[in-house]
Amino acid sequence: xxxxxxxxxxxxxxxxxxxxxxxxxxxxxxxxxxxxxxxxxxxxxxxxxxxxxxxxxxxxxxxxxxxxxxxxxxxxxxxxxxxxxxxxxxxxxxxxxxxxxxxxxxxxxxxxxxxxxxxxxxxxx
Numbered sequence: 342x343x344x345x346x347x348x349x350x351x352x353x354x355x356x357x358x359x360x361x362x363x364x365x366x367x368x369x370x371x372x373x374x375x376x377x378x379x380x381x382x383x384x385x386x387x388x389x390x391x392x393x394x395x396x397x398x399x400x401x402x403x404x405x406x407x408x409x410x411x412x413x414x415x416x417x418x419x420x421x422x423x424x425x426x427x428x429x430x431x432x433x434x435x436x437x438x439x440x441x442x443x444x445x446x447x448x449x450x451x452x453x454x455x456x457x458x459x460x461x462x463x464x465x466x
Contacts, residue, residue, distance in 0.1 A: 365430060366430060366431075366432050367426060367427040367429070367430035367432070367433060367437075368427075368430065368432045368433035368436075370423045370424075370426055370427035370430075370433075370437070371423075371424065371427035371428075371430065371432075371433030371434070371436040371437035371440060372433065372436060373420070373423050373440075374420045374421070374423040374424035374427055374436070374437055374440025374441065374444065375420075375424075375436045375437075375439050375440040375443065376420075376440075377416045377417065377419055377420025377423065377440065377444060378417070378424075378439070378440045378441075378442070378443025378444040379443060380413075380416055381413050381414075381416040381417035381420060381443065381444055381447050382413075382443060382446060382447055383413075384409055384410075384412055384413035384416065385410065385413040385414075385417070385447040385450070385451070387409055388406055388407075388409035388410035388413055389410070391405070391406045391409065392406050410451070413447055413451075414447065414448065414451055416444075417444040417445075417447045417448045417451075418444070418448060420440055420443070420444040421440075421441060421444040421445060421448065423437075423440065424437045424438070424440035424441035424444060425437075425441065427440070428441065
């Protein structure tokens with residue numbers, strides 16, 4: 342029996358529609374983006390310091406140094422995309438923007454270093 346107190350099928354449809362229009366909560370992605378940005382910068386700095394140390398004492402770089410720099414690059418790229426996705430959320434928007442900023446720095450510097458190395462290698466020919 343449907344009475345005045347029982348919910349009708351119409352209210353559940355409007356509730357679903359109202360929930361569908363709300364932005365998704367992407368606070369977790371914003372936090373992960375920020376953490377990946379911090380660790381990306383730390384690994385990048387450690388890798389570059391180790392690269393400088395290796396170049397002073399030998400002409401080859403260790404595999405661990407290259408793995409650290411590659412890991413920093415992967416962390417930064419993943420954190421950048423998570424920050425872009427989380428930026429649209431109402432919660433954690435500031436953390437997402439901070440994550441985007443922190444992950445952009447190592448990626449841009451690495452691209453400039455790789456590009457500079459390619460240009461210098463090309464000019465040597």
